[in-house]
Amino acid sequence: MIPDGQTLSYDAAPAFSTPLRFFLTAPLFGAAAGATLLAAPELLDSRWTPGALAVTHLMTVGFMLTVMLGAMFQVLPVVAGAVIPRSGPIAAIVHLAMTIGALCLAWGLGSSAHGFLMPATVLLGGGLAIFVAAAFLGLRRIPVAQATPRDMRIALIGFTIAIALGMALGLTLSNGLALPLLVVLKLHIGWALLGGAGVLLAAASWVVVPMFQITPNYPAPLTRFWALGTGAVLVLWSATVYGELGTAEFALSAALAVLCVAFAVSTLKLQRQSRRSVPDMTTRAFQLGMGSFIAGLACVLVAHHSDHQAWPILAGILVLHGGFVSVIVGMLYKIVPFLAWLHLTQDVGKAPNMKKLQPDAPIRRHLGVHASALAALLLAALAGNPWLIRLAGALVTAEFIFLFANIVKVLGNYRRAHAT
Amino acid sequence: MSQITSLMTDDHRSCDQTFARAETAAAKGKWDEASAAFEQFAAEMENHFDAEESLLFPKFEAATGMTEGPTKVMRGEHVEMRSALARMRDALANKDGDDYAGESETLLILMQQHNMKEENILYPMCDSHLGGSDVAAGLSERLHARA
Numbered sequence: 076m077i078p079d080g081q082t083l084s085y086d087a088a089p090a091f092s093t094p095l096r097f098f099l100t101a102p103l104f105g106a107a108a109g110a111t112l113l114a115a116p117e118l119l120d121s122r123w124t125p126g127a128l129a130v131t132h133l134m135t136v137g138f139m140l141t142v143m144l145g146a147m148f149q150v151l152p153v154v155a156g157a158v159i160p161r162s163g164p165i166a167a168i169v170h171l172a173m174t175i176g177a178l179c180l181a182w183g184l185g186s187s188a189h190g191f192l193m194p195a196t197v198l199l200g201g202g203l204a205i206f207v208a209a210a211f212l213g214l215r216r217i218p219v220a221q222a223t224p225r226d227m228r229i230a231l232i233g234f235t236i237a238i239a240l241g242m243a244l245g246l247t248l249s250n251g252l253a254l255p256l257l258v259v260l261k262l263h264i265g266w267a268l269l270g271g272a273g274v275l276l277a278a279a280s281w282v283v284v285p286m287f288q289i290t291p292n293y294p295a296p297l298t299r300f301w302a303l304g305t306g307a308v309l310v311l312w313s314a315t316v317y318g319e320l321g322t323a324e325f326a327l328s329a330a331l332a333v334l335c336v337a338f339a340v341s342t343l344k345l346q347r348q349s350r351r352s353v354p355d356m357t358t359r360a361f362q363l364g365m366g367s368f369i370a371g372l373a374c375v376l377v378a379h380h381s382d383h384q385a386w387p388i389l390a391g392i393l394v395l396h397g398g399f400v401s402v403i404v405g406m407l408y409k410i411v412p413f414l415a416w417l418h419l420t421q422d423v424g425k426a427p428n429m430k431k432l433q434p435d436a437p438i439r440r441h442l443g444v445h446a447s448a449l450a451a452l453l454l455a456a457l458a459g460n461p462w463l464i465r466l467a468g469a470l471v472t473a474e475f476i477f478l479f480a481n482i483v484k485v486l487g488n489y490r491r492a493h494a495t
Numbered sequence: 496m497s498q499i500t501s502l503m504t505d506d507h508r509s510c511d512q513t514f515a516r517a518e519t520a521a522a523k524g525k526w527d528e529a530s531a532a533f534e535q536f537a538a539e540m541e542n543h544f545d546a547e548e549s550l551l552f553p554k555f556e557a558a559t560g561m562t563e564g565p566t567k568v569m570r571g572e573h574v575e576m577r578s579a580l581a582r583m584r585d586a587l588a589n590k591d592g593d594d595y596a597g598e599s600e601t602l603l604i605l606m607q608q609h610n611m612k613e614e615n616i617l618y619p620m621c622d623s624h625l626g627g628s629d630v631a632a633g634l635s636e637r638l639h640a641r642a
Contacts, residue, residue: 153608153611153612154612154615155615155616156612221615221619223615282611282615285508286607286610286611287603287604287607289511289512350511350516350519351518352515352518352519352522353519353596413601413604413605413608416604417605420575427597428582428594428597428598428601429600429601430593430596430600431597
């Protein structure tokens with residue numbers, strides 16, 4: 076028999092508004108991160124300035140996590156057959172909690188108004204807990220034979236650990252909870268970026284790259300063991316961080332970096348074998364992303380052995396803006412027009428094709444601004460020149476407004492087609 | 496990977512290769528080459544749909560008693576893909592490169608999200624219900640008959 080909760084249906088897919096609310100607010104957080112950089116260039120002096128912490132969380136929680144949650148509401152039914160119960164109301168609650176929580180977090184960190192960290196902790200922790208519980212409820216009877224659904228579960232666990240550690244940090248700052256701040260912080264970063272976001276990206280890539288870019292499959296050992304292996308090494312690494320075992324910690328950090336580079340290099344190699352010779356914006360965005368990941372990981376390892384403030388900042392820029400933002404944007408440009416097409420076809424029986432809903436030219440222009448913003452950020456971090464930092468801030472603001480405008484344009488085309 | 500999943504997934508990938516050939520030729524304005532590749536792609540797709548609709552799905556429905564479940568949805572998506580193929584054929588007939596590129600991109604996403612559902616969910620279910628039967632052999636015969 077078919078297990079309960081497992082179905083294959085457009086009807087099981089959520090309403091357009093469910094993922095869309097996440098995709099529309101996320102670019103605004105990215106633009107806010109750019110505007111903060113524009114207004115306060117001194118925040119790039121070190122990764123520990125309140126402003127740098129605020130910008131980092133506007134980008135990671137406000138943009139990255141928000142898009143990832145919206146996308147998971149959409150893809151869990153498709154790739155895993157998991158139906159999230161009452162996904163509409165749950166998405167509305169999770170979205171509201173994450174949005175207000177991300178604002179409180181950025182404000183609390185940026186202005187050192189630690190009173191805001193308590194509501195941020197409750198809202199972000201609560202919002203993610205509701206999502207994870209709903210997702211696991213949807214996934215509970217789904218077999219774990221396939222790599223993508225299995226690795227998505229691992230990513231959900233990674234995000235849960237990262238948020239729990241983030242909540243502990245919030246309570247340490249706001250309520251004076253006695254925890255070793257730097258140790259918990261390091262664990263929080265490792266689990267958020269690798270255990271959560273990194274594993275989710277890999278899980279999505281196992282299907283997205285071969286299927287949409289028409290490449291050979293990833294090597295079987297990679298899809299079978301990468302996420303599990305990375306999770307296991309992350310656990311060992313966490314023990315060495317907690318035990319403050321410096322040499323072992325560096326060795327395991329290097330092992331994690333090798334795993335990440337193996338994933339990035341494998342993705343780039345597959346893309347070179349793509350049968351599609353037509354220039355595809357998502358492929359370009361992935362290439363920029365994978366290149367940035369490799370460069371960023373090199374900076375992480377150098378930062379281990381150097382006291383220079385620039386290395387961790389360069390690592391952060393390359394991994395977050397060059398890596399995750401690039402691939403997320405690349406995927407959004409496939410997801411949003413396809414959902415518009417799908418819902419139009421369902422509602423009115425016909426739809427303009429995807430390139431009419433989302434033409435290539437504005438995507439190309441947006442990715443140009445994104446790549447310029449990345450270059451400006453890297454130069455600004457190296458030179459430390461306030462005007463260069465302001466320029467980078469202006470470009471980051473512009474790229475996210477561009478992204479927002481492009482998504483709104485697709486919705487305009489969707490509405491027009493709906494009305495005819 | 497089990498027999499049915501492996502066989503049908505390989506056939507999906509084989510259709511993808513022909514899809515890419517047609518897309519490349521159309522983007523270069525090589526209309527004769529594009530038409531030949533497209534017609535081969537459409538024939539491969541039809542052969543795959545037919546193997547599912549007339550053999551795999553009925554066997555799955557008989558084994559599980561589910562006629563209103565996943566197979567009904569998959570048949571519905573086949574209808575959508577057939578009309579997308581018809582729009583691509585029209586664009587080729589009009590030698591409209593932009594229209595072909597848009598319709599082809601739309602079909603690619605529609606087809607791949609359909610394939611994801613089949614490869615990750617439906618085919619493994621077929622393997623667990625129809626493993627040991629002669630369904631895989633029958634599918635293999637039909638899919639390879641076109642070669």
